[in-house]
Amino acid sequence: CNPERVFWKLDFMESSLRMRRCLRRNYRGSAHFGAAANYEDDPSAKHDAERVMNASNASALAVEAISAGALNEDDEHARIDNRASDFDGEQQEDHYPRQSGGAELSVQVPSESHDTSTSGRDMAEDPSAVGLGYVPSELDERIMLELPCSMLRPLRVVRGTFQITTKRINFIAENIEANSCGDELSHNPEVKYQEKNRSWLISSLHQIYSRRYLLRRSALELFMLDRANYFFDFGTSEGRRNAYRAIVHARPPHLNNIYLATQRPDQLLKRTQLMERWARWEISNFEYLMQLNMLAGRSYNDITQYPVFPWILADYTSQSLDLSNPSSYRDLSKPVGALNPERLKKFQERYSSFDDPVIPKFHYGSHYSSAGTVLYYLVRLEPFTTLSIQLQGGKFDHADRMFSDVGATWDGVLEDMSDVKELVPELFYLPEVLTNENSIDFGTTQLGEKLDFVKLPPWAENPVDFIHKHRMALESEHVSAHLHEWIDLVFGYKQRGKEAIAANNVFFYITYEGTVDIDKISDPLQQRATQDQIAYFGQTPSQLLTVPHVKRMPLAEVLHMQTIFRNPKELKPFVVPMSGRCNLPASAMHASSDSVIIVDMHAPAAYVAQHKWQPNTPDGQGAPFLFQHGKATTSSSGGALMRMFRGPTGASSDDWQFPQALAFPASGIRSSAVVAITSDKEIVTGGHADNSIRIISADGAKTLETAVGHCAPVTCLALSSDSSYLVTGSRDTTVLLWRIHRMVTSLSANVSEAPSTPTSTSSNALANIIADKSRRRHIEGPIHVLQGHLREVLCCCVSSDLGIVVSCSQSSDVLLHSIRRGRLIRRLIGVEAHAVCLSSDGIIMAWNETLCTLSTFTVNGIVVASVELPFSGSISCMEVSFDGHTALVGINSCSEEGSFGTNRSWQSKQQGNETLSTGSNEKLDKCRLDVPSPSICFLDLYTLKVLHILKLQTGQDITAIALNKDNTNLLVSTMDKQLIIFTDPALSLKVVDQMLKLGWEGDGLSPLIK
Known part of the structure; x- marks a missing residue:
């Protein structure tokens, strides 16, 4: 090359x-x-x-080869009861010699795990390579089965030995390789692309599928918790059955039970309830088609x-x-x-x-x-x-x-x-x-x-x-x-x-x-x-249904799809009363199904409030939600030590104080950049003078845990959407990647009982909570030190689903790093940004405050679109819808320097093919849009065109915004200490109507108040 x-x-x-x-x-x-x-x-x-070959001109096959019978896979049923609980530390070794290895960890999994879903929580783990002639290294590990097999790789078929022990699945490669058709390529032990031997922990196995290969049902495809997958052909159906049984008898603790009862594709479709979930719009058309392909024997590996x-x-x-x-x-x-x-x-x-x-x-x-x-x-x-x-x-x-x-x-x-x-x-x-x-x-x-x-x-x-x-x-x-x-x-x-x-x-x-x-x-x-x-x-997929497929529900009947992005013109603002009891203005907010957490502008020494609420439930007084203010601590005038859900009388705003986190802030820290709230309602803060990050409780603002990894104060931090990963940026120019573990005591009530798709994700998955119960630490790491910046890191974000970290600093260029190996995978050269965010669709949005430009890029560096805000002003916050198509941008009427403006004129520049190939001299489609401020703009991420504007009043500069999980409510904190909730009031009526039809009798927040 x-x-x-x-x-x-x-x-x-x-x-x-x-x-x-x-x-x-x-x-x-x-x-x-x-x-x-x-x-x-x-x-x-x-x-x-x-x-x-064209089948119409091909010679006919021997009559004896024609068979209408299909192999029944139910003879592979094997019962397992006591699941293994050990999750041994696994050596990480790079399969690409040109790159250096990353950090290595040893973690454990709770033995009571029976959940069937997987998340991006294990993206930093990777199968290891093993030496020739692997020998079990532990006294309680023994070899259960060895048999010859071939491993399908993108460009070749690698022959070797498939070995199953009580702890691992090993593949010991031979020096003979073949192309994708099975033709032998080389007997040379010095072959350039010689495969390394591979090893996977039994506890990393999540799914197993029977596969056809060269017209024989002789193969297995293994899917791991980290979403890696491997295709093995055993040459005969008997060899495949033996391998399957040996794997099952090894008792993989995270192997989905669905795949133990049967390997028949039609039965798997029924057991996973994929069709029913698709009909209810719980999964997208793309995801459903991918799952059907997987069940029907289609594979990226073949x-x-x-x-x-x-x-x-x-x-x-x-x-x-x-x-x-x-x-x-x-x-x-x-x-x-x-x-x-x-x-x-x-x-x-x-x-x-x-x-x-x-x-x-x-x-x-x-x-x-x-x-x-x-x-x-x-x-x-x-x-x-x-x-x-x-x-x-x-x-x-x-x-x-x-x-x-x-x-x-x-x-x-x-x-x-x-x-x-x-x-x-x-x-x-x-x-x-x-x-x-x-x-x-x-x-x-x-x-x-x-x-x-x-x-x-x-x-x-x-x-x-x-x-x-x-x-x-x-x-x-x-x-x-x-x-x-x-x-x-x-x-x-x-x-x-x-x-x-x-x-x-x-x-x-x-x-x-x-x-x-x-x-x-x-x-x-x-x-x-x-x-x-x-x-x-070509081969026709396995048949999954012998009766007509069900139809999908009409979209108008699916309430969870009625997000604020579907029809933003119907959104109405509702101001939460008694704003003095809301802990405003906020630097960060988090809206769950039953509470709203608000962290004020003093972070990291912030006051913290936790309010009760029920979205999309009319309160009988005109608001389409129920909201009740949270508890307070000692009042400034020496009142009661604690008051819970205090009535509207007898308290002024000064009298209503919330618990404050004990912290010594570093100088020059922007409070909104050093606060993040997990899905477990715990608050992660940076900006401490001792260079630490801390987890504090939403109830009482108590410090639960402290971790140190940087050599200078943390200037920014962010959580992945499932709260499994944390990234922190610092003045020491580095970005650190941490893993966040959930408390075992809070898991049982959160585990979903609904059947999951074979590759679905869930932040509540017990199978992916890599936590050592003996230490009960929330923060693990740093598991990677991400380098490449030359000056202070200004903003960072992470996606466990995409497996990447995006960061920007005071020096130019936006950097993309891999979660799995912690390596720099791409540098967006010349892209200067003061803030970045990442969509689930892999679109990076970057805000350049100096040039007043907002730009979007793909994760592979393609410029998508750019808009310009030519006057002085600022973007205070950015959020992206869960589907990854729409961005919310809070636009303030004054910049940090205090200059004011009345209107913003945005110039949209969508990039053409020239940008993709040369990055310069692009032809731009221009349009000018007047955007008032302060306001919240709904932007199409792919064009950055304004879809809708939520206009606020003068003096209501935006300090924080938050979307609830189903994106039906938008919470906005303003500088004048208001909490405004934008939602479609008609949705709450539809929700109540549906619940009443199901026999529900609601009594407001009383079930939530203990």
Whole structure:
């Protein structure tokens, strides 16, 4: 590789939705010079190794290989009772020698854990490599099973030994490697990409799935608590069963019980209740499709059985995309091959006229998902670029046949008799599949055009805009109302039999599970040819349903989806009475389902108040919520020591004092930057003169714990959304990553009893509370020291779901670090920011106070949009909706220097393709918007256009804002000591009406007051 060039590849770190958003540095990257199909090369190197076969022209298989029976997996049921409780410390070793290792930890898990969900809490943990010939190191550890297997990697298949002990799962690699088809690559022990031996703690296993590989149900896919997953093929069904049983008998403490009772995909769908949760809008369309793919045997680890997603849109020519127009969408009730009536007639004629004694009739001689389809879409992204070259015999396909135009590809699947392909998940979340990040030469078309970025529809400004709108279309009400029809075709009752025939949905017979028994083909050459044929032609997912799929509820009936962002024009302000008893103005607030915590502006020596409230419950006096003020401590006039829920008479604002945290603040600390409130209602503070961070209680402001890691005062801190990680920035220029543990005593009441999806996240998951009960410490760490800043750190944020930390300092550049390894993964060069925040969609929003600009970027450094506030003023706070699409920005009428203004004129600049490729000389679409101040702006994160404005009164500069968990209420603290709650009053009436229909009898806050 060229040492002067920087190459990128896909990071396989997955979010809770199984999205792989981040790119990472590829130290072994290559420009693949000479791989273009039209490149003039040595004639001896030009050979055709294309193995994709058209089923209609392929020879028929032996009759003895045809079988309609499916393997029943219920014989793998094994009972377990007493679960292992040990969680041994695991050595962390880097699998990429060019990078240095991070901090290593030894932690324990409570033995009573039975929860089935997983969170990002273990992102800093990673499987270790082990030495050759692993030998158990503990007296109570013994080997339970050893058998040969192959581990599927993105570019090759690594052969080795699968070993299960009472403590670990080990893979001991051999020096023989194969490509993704199983062809042997090398016997050389010095092979360049030799795999290291791998080891995982049994206690890190979360899910286990039975998988097919090369037509055999001989594989297992293991999913870990940190969302890493590994695919092992054991060659035979018997080998797979033995491995499965050995794993179960090892009693993994966090293995989801659902996967112990059965491995049948249809039974797993019932047990997980995914369909019911989707129908109630508890999970998104994207998450549901990913889960269905996973249950049906589709895997990121097997290129021949990659997850399949539907074409959603049918409009790729309009200047603007109207998602409210049904004609903008593809007909989801029909397979791709049936979308064009004229072409369908030809398929039907072929079906009717086809007559063969061995091969059943079929409509389509190609498949909607295959290795070729996956590489067609993902060829611009490593490791798929390299894999495409390998499978094409050392060259790319001809440029005219490669993915170059979204609209042209859609036309092709409508017109071409051999093209019925669907889409891949990445086209709904990863704009880099449409760009050429590594500047690869893919060749030149017959028209002389150089193949580079994918051409987008007119309605898409750039790849980020296309992906965003594509995802919005997938999650639209129209698609939600019809997605079950497509599921019936691909995973459901229309996949096979008479219903498939009636739906024009019949594919070549060997693509269906159970129709071919590869072990009954006696001729090894024919057996191998059959495997090659199906591996590259495509495989139909396992059938999950034999009855029609349920419909999704109408969105208007789903109350938890009626957020303030859905219809902001209906929001009304409600001022909480007796503001003197609210502990205002606030530097930080936290709104849970039953309380509001307010920390005042004196942080870290802050006064703390905890108020009772019930959102979306009318109080009978005009407010759509119940609010009752919290308890106070000793009054300034020597009153009672403690008063709880004091009435409106007999107390002035001076008489109402709240407990104060004992602290010695460092000088020059901004109070709002050094306070964060956990989901357990505990307050984390920085800015102490002794350089510490502290956890204080919301009830009494008592110091619960102190931790020290910095060499200078903490200037900023932030929690992940699930409160599992804390990041702190300091004047010592470093950012520290800490893990936050929950108190065991408070867990039992918070554990959700609802069945979870296989990869769902939950901050209440006992399985992910890595806490040593003997010490009961809240703060663990620092687990990583994140370096790269040259001056004082101003702001930081962390996402356990995305696995990244974002920080900015007084020096230029915004830095992105990895949670798992603590390494710098990207530097946004030249981006100066005084505040940053991170959305669940991977959009970074940065505020530059000096230039008065607000900008957004992807986690891979692509500039998305920028707005300018040309007058003096300030942004006091920023929040992002839980869906990651909308930002709330508090705009004050005066800056910190005290200058005032009346109106703000914002200039919106959405970046075009030029910004993505060169970062300069971009064409900007400009519009000017008048924004009054003080106010709260609703901004589209992808365009930074103002969606709505909540205007406040003069003198009500905003000090803090907070959203409750379901985003139905917005709490605003103002400088004039007011607490204003914005909500839709009609929602509370709907909630009460629904609860009354269920037989609820409410009595206000009395159940909450003990």
